[in-house]
Amino acid sequence: MTKEKYKEIPRFEDSALNDQEHELVLLNDDVHTFDYVIDALIKICDHTPQQATQCTLLIHYKGSCDVKKGDIKTLRPLRRALIEKELNAKIV
Template sequence: MLAIMSTKEKYQEEVDVLEDVLKENQIVLFNDDVNTFDHVINTLMYACDHTPEQAEQCSILVHYKGKCTVKTGPYDELESRCSMLLDAGLSAEIQ
């Protein structure tokens, strides 16, 4: 028996595949009352390859907003970067 896929089913399948391809994970850095701005900035430059300006902007966002996405990409690439942040005493997670 030949199965025929409706246009709607075919479109939904293409959307599902595209969403999986485009889905990027992100490292979210959370505010704490322990680490200094300098420590956060230096750690972001080291662990996430931020420029000094990017790192400073992220540290300010984290301080005032409570959290900030500091890096996006495939999970495999973010895992070691997030570990570096955690090892430096920062609060971060991959979402």
């Protein structure tokens, strides 16, 4: 039996990519109430009630809103928390 050597593929970890500013975007889902989304934005993204209300209106009428900006490592836990509340969120 011959042993074949497999070259390990390195994980792509570009530090420049991680340092770039990204946006956490919340998408409209036509399921949750305004109050539910507002409450989630206040608790998870540290929005003021006014910020959360404005974002929720933009999400409702425009389909999406960038609710937070920052580096990817900061935004990932926020995205997970929004998804756990069954909200549609993505990082761009």
